[in-house]
Amino acid sequence: xxxxxxxxxxxxxxxxxxxxxxxxxxxxxxxxxxxxxxxxxxxxxxxxxxxxxxxxxxxxxxxxxxxxxxxxxxxxxxxxxxxxxxxxxxxxxxxxxxxxxxxxxxxxxxxxxxxxxxxxxxxxxxxxxxxxxxxxxxxxxxxxxxxxxxxxxxxxxxxxxxxxxxxxxxxxxxxxxxxxxxxxxxxxxxxxxxxxxxxxxxxxxxxxxxxxxxxxxxxxxxxxxxxxxxxxxxxxxxxxxxxxxxxxxxxxxxxxxxxxxxxxxxx
Amino acid sequence: xxxxxxxxxxxxxxxxxxxxxxxxxxxxxxxxxxxxxxxxxxxxxxxxxxxxxxxxxxxxxxxxxxxxxxxxxxxxxxxxxxxxxxxxxxxxxxxxxxxxxxxxxxxxxxxxxxxxxxxxxxxxxxxxxxxxxxxxxxxxxxxxxxxxxxxxxxxxxxxxxxxxxxxxxxxxxxxxxxxxxxxxxxxxxxxxxxxxxxxxxxxxxxxxxxxxxxxxxxxxxxxxxxxxxxxxxxxxxxxxxxxxxxxxxxxxxxxxxxxxxxxxxxx
Amino acid sequence: xxxxxxxxxxxxxxxxxxxxxxxxxxxxxxxxxxxxxxxxxxxxxxxxxxxxxxxxxxxxxxxxxxxxxxxxxxxxxxxxxxxxxxxxxxxxxxxxxxxxxxxxxxxxxxxxxxxxxxxxxxxxxxxxxxxxxxxxxxxxxxxxxxxxxxxxxxxxxxxxxxxxxxxxxxxxxxxxxxxxxxxxxxxxxxxxxxxxxxxxxxxxxxxxxxxxxxxxxxxxxxxxxxxxxxxxxxxxxxxxxxxxxxxxxxxxxxxxxxxxxxxxxxx
Numbered sequence: 001x002x003x004x005x006x007x008x009x010x011x012x013x014x015x016x017x018x019x020x021x022x023x024x025x026x027x028x029x030x031x032x033x034x035x036x037x038x039x040x041x042x043x044x045x046x047x048x049x050x051x052x053x054x055x056x057x058x059x060x061x062x063x064x065x066x067x068x069x070x071x072x073x074x075x076x077x078x079x080x081x082x083x084x085x086x087x088x089x090x091x092x093x094x095x096x097x098x099x100x101x102x103x104x105x106x107x108x109x110x111x112x113x114x115x116x117x118x119x120x121x122x123x124x125x126x127x128x129x130x131x132x133x134x135x136x137x138x139x140x141x142x143x144x145x146x147x148x149x150x151x152x153x154x155x156x157x158x159x160x161x162x163x164x165x166x167x168x169x170x171x172x173x174x175x176x177x178x179x180x181x182x183x184x185x186x187x188x189x190x191x192x193x194x195x196x197x198x199x200x201x202x203x204x205x206x207x208x209x210x211x212x213x214x215x216x217x218x219x220x221x222x223x224x225x226x227x228x229x230x231x232x233x234x235x236x237x238x239x240x241x242x243x244x245x246x247x248x249x250x251x252x253x254x255x256x257x258x259x260x261x262x263x264x265x266x267x
Numbered sequence: 268x269x270x271x272x273x274x275x276x277x278x279x280x281x282x283x284x285x286x287x288x289x290x291x292x293x294x295x296x297x298x299x300x301x302x303x304x305x306x307x308x309x310x311x312x313x314x315x316x317x318x319x320x321x322x323x324x325x326x327x328x329x330x331x332x333x334x335x336x337x338x339x340x341x342x343x344x345x346x347x348x349x350x351x352x353x354x355x356x357x358x359x360x361x362x363x364x365x366x367x368x369x370x371x372x373x374x375x376x377x378x379x380x381x382x383x384x385x386x387x388x389x390x391x392x393x394x395x396x397x398x399x400x401x402x403x404x405x406x407x408x409x410x411x412x413x414x415x416x417x418x419x420x421x422x423x424x425x426x427x428x429x430x431x432x433x434x435x436x437x438x439x440x441x442x443x444x445x446x447x448x449x450x451x452x453x454x455x456x457x458x459x460x461x462x463x464x465x466x467x468x469x470x471x472x473x474x475x476x477x478x479x480x481x482x483x484x485x486x487x488x489x490x491x492x493x494x495x496x497x498x499x500x501x502x503x504x505x506x507x508x509x510x511x512x513x514x515x516x517x518x519x520x521x522x523x524x525x526x527x528x529x530x531x532x533x534x
Numbered sequence: 535x536x537x538x539x540x541x542x543x544x545x546x547x548x549x550x551x552x553x554x555x556x557x558x559x560x561x562x563x564x565x566x567x568x569x570x571x572x573x574x575x576x577x578x579x580x581x582x583x584x585x586x587x588x589x590x591x592x593x594x595x596x597x598x599x600x601x602x603x604x605x606x607x608x609x610x611x612x613x614x615x616x617x618x619x620x621x622x623x624x625x626x627x628x629x630x631x632x633x634x635x636x637x638x639x640x641x642x643x644x645x646x647x648x649x650x651x652x653x654x655x656x657x658x659x660x661x662x663x664x665x666x667x668x669x670x671x672x673x674x675x676x677x678x679x680x681x682x683x684x685x686x687x688x689x690x691x692x693x694x695x696x697x698x699x700x701x702x703x704x705x706x707x708x709x710x711x712x713x714x715x716x717x718x719x720x721x722x723x724x725x726x727x728x729x730x731x732x733x734x735x736x737x738x739x740x741x742x743x744x745x746x747x748x749x750x751x752x753x754x755x756x757x758x759x760x761x762x763x764x765x766x767x768x769x770x771x772x773x774x775x776x777x778x779x780x781x782x783x784x785x786x787x788x789x790x791x792x793x794x795x796x797x798x799x800x801x
Contacts, residue, residue, distance in 0.1 A: 013569050015562065021452035022289060022556060023316035025332040028282065029504070031311050032335030035280050039337065043311075044565050044577075049557035052453050053514050065559040068566030068669065070573065082491045130489040132504035135335065185555035186586050222664040224616045237563070237666035247587050288719035289556060290583035292599040295549065296771070298578050299602030302547050306604065310578075319720050320781050349758045397756040399771035402602065 059109035077101030105164030187249030279413035326376035344368030372431030454516030593643035611635030639698030721783030
């Protein structure tokens with residue numbers, strides 16, 4: 001009766017991004033199903049606290065996490081995962097990683113380039129329940145992949161997925177106008193302005209970064225580059241411009257909010 | 268000094284259901300103790316955010332999670348886990364799974380059938396502290412099980428555990444009257460009415476499902492079967508009737524609350 | 535393209551203590567980087583819900599967790615982890631465990647004795663980003679350790695770390711005066727008074743433990759030693775005196791708060 005896995009364990013790395021929260025049984029149900037189908041797999045929570053149904057937050061979070069994982073990792077996107085006639089379940093192969101979810105536009109927010117392969121998933125699911133595809137469809141798909149089987153057995157190859165236009169900064173000769181796309185637990189405001197965009201326009205000119213009420217005229221490399229309690233701008237680990245306060249909460253102290261405009265004016 | 272486990276690793280799957288929260292050190296202490304005693308074990312959180320001391324929520328959560336796990340999995344119930352003269356620590360074997368907790372009525376809420384075996388745990392605990400049985404009693408019990416030892420060495424076999432009567436729906440010829448037993452993170456209201464109970468009374472008759480203020484007269488198979496923002500009833504992954512709103516919060520928009528009555532009237 | 539780890543897996547146990555929260559991608563980024571560098575490692579969250587920048591809470595939490603883990607475990611302290619000229623990154627070896635963090639005083643709060651070894655970390659980090667040392671510095675250090683390499687290759691041995699004076703109780707002939715250093719999810723108030731300090735002064739005398747508004751004159755061994763709803767004092771799993779209510783919230787019902795004075799008067 002014991003769970004003696006004398007066979008060789010599969011060390012597949014599988015991540016889950018969801019809006020289930022950490023209180024309910026949904027996460028455990030999927031993790032249990034994964035361990036039953038893929039004994040030995042490693043399951044990592046990207047986040048289970050995505051705001052309910054929020055594709056932008058879900059894609060922001062997975063987009064910044066997945067590249068840290070080993071090649072061959074399988075990423076389950078459990079936000080808005082129900083299939084419908086317009087939104088098929090798909091497996092996307094991108095950068096030697098596997099992504100499983102519903103084709104509702106979320107994949108267009110995750111990747112910058114064309115994916116290596118897209119498969120429209122067409123398998124018999126594990127139960128007669130249609131409300132829990134992460135457990136009943138995505139787990140068997142992950143098992144299929146981690147067993148090294150041909151992924152084209154999972155369904156038909158398709159050439160594109162649904163697009164969803166991300167918020168992109170407005171870029172002019174002497175101006176970049178972006179928005180705050182995320183506020184993290186520290187109250188840091190992460191914008192949609194990339195370091196590459198900034199460098200291309202800046203050309204070593206002087207500049208001013210403006211929030212609603214405040215401004216800074218340099219970009220630092222680390223939070224501690226300014227005294228405690230002082231405002232700063234930094235290209236953080238996302239590669240995106242962040243407005244922060246060293247050891248403090250930019251959200252509260254500077255009054256920056258989700259979707260606020262952030263302007264960079266160049267001399 | 269390195270942790271080189273040259274011996275064969277034990278791939279026991281161990282779950283924990285607790286009301287410790289995810290902020291405090293309690294969860295890490297138990298997970299560390301498990302990894303020390305059972306190197307290689309897989310530890311899955313069913314939930315650490317059960318409302319403090321709430322046996323109903325704890326049993327609802329583990330009840331819906333455990334069957335997804337592989338045979339031989341060990342489930343630690345850390346809610347109300349202190350032993351007393353009336354509430355012994357017990358190991359329950361049910362459906363080829365192991366459950367460890369205090370015999371305070373919680374097991375009566377977890378299972379539908381008689382368990383395969385019940386053992387009253389009688390071992391020397393790991394410390395002189397009596398406030399942390401999950402670490403000091405349940406971890407050594409889990410180690411004993413996962414080493415494949417005879418579980419009857421853990422204590423005396425007993426023939427029953429304490430019962431705790433769950434809320435059951437009232438079922439009449441043309442009526443099922445249940446209650447809301449859980450509200451999940453989406454604001455979905457899960458009732459105590461099972462699909463089997465519904466089918467037995469419905470016999471393909473027309474019906475109306477009534478909350479305090481609203482009603483629907485069909486059961487759908489998936490949230491997306493109704494337009495966004497519309498009320499629906501569905502037998503979800505629990506097998507229980509759920510009142511929900513597609514992409515919305517039934518709790519807020521329909522005003523359904525924990526313990527509200529839900530009526531199904533049949534023609 | 536699959537993640538087939540045919541090499542021997544490293545079973546290093548690695549814990550993380552952070553203030554990232556469980557919503558953001560930071561935790562997943564570090565866990566992914568760990569699995570990429572150390573395939574097979576076990577990653578345990580001590581907590582990701584430490585109050586932002588709170589060294590006292592971070593040290594309280596890890597201090598009570600780490601000894602439960604197997605020898606050779608690696609503990610990443612991700613709270614206030616940015617390096618600066620005053621706060622170098624260090625690796626501390628203590629009690630056959632490894633601790634990685636910034637030398638900002640936090641290690642002085644973690645240990646009672648002198649550590650076995652302190653290394654000032656001096657390695658090339660994994661990226662050009664300086665805001666995410668847990669991923670870009672601590673992960674490669676953990677990989678170095680778990681590969682069994684000489685830790686002195688990581689940097690120069692130093693003889694001490696920064697001290698940070700913890701709140702210590704005032705101890706007189708007939709009085710111990712401590713403070714509440716933590717309130718847990720149950721509303722239990724954990725003080726800084728140790729069982730050893732208590733025993734040394736008590737010498738079997740009668741005593742009274744006083745909060746702002748209430749008092750008890752005995753110490754019990756378990757919460758259930760008093761009737762439900764009643765106040766109690768217990769030396770809990772931390773070894774520290776706790777003020778609690780059996781099945782209730784001392785914080786709310788007794789009005790005890792973080793940093794409140796707790797007095798024990800002896801006859």
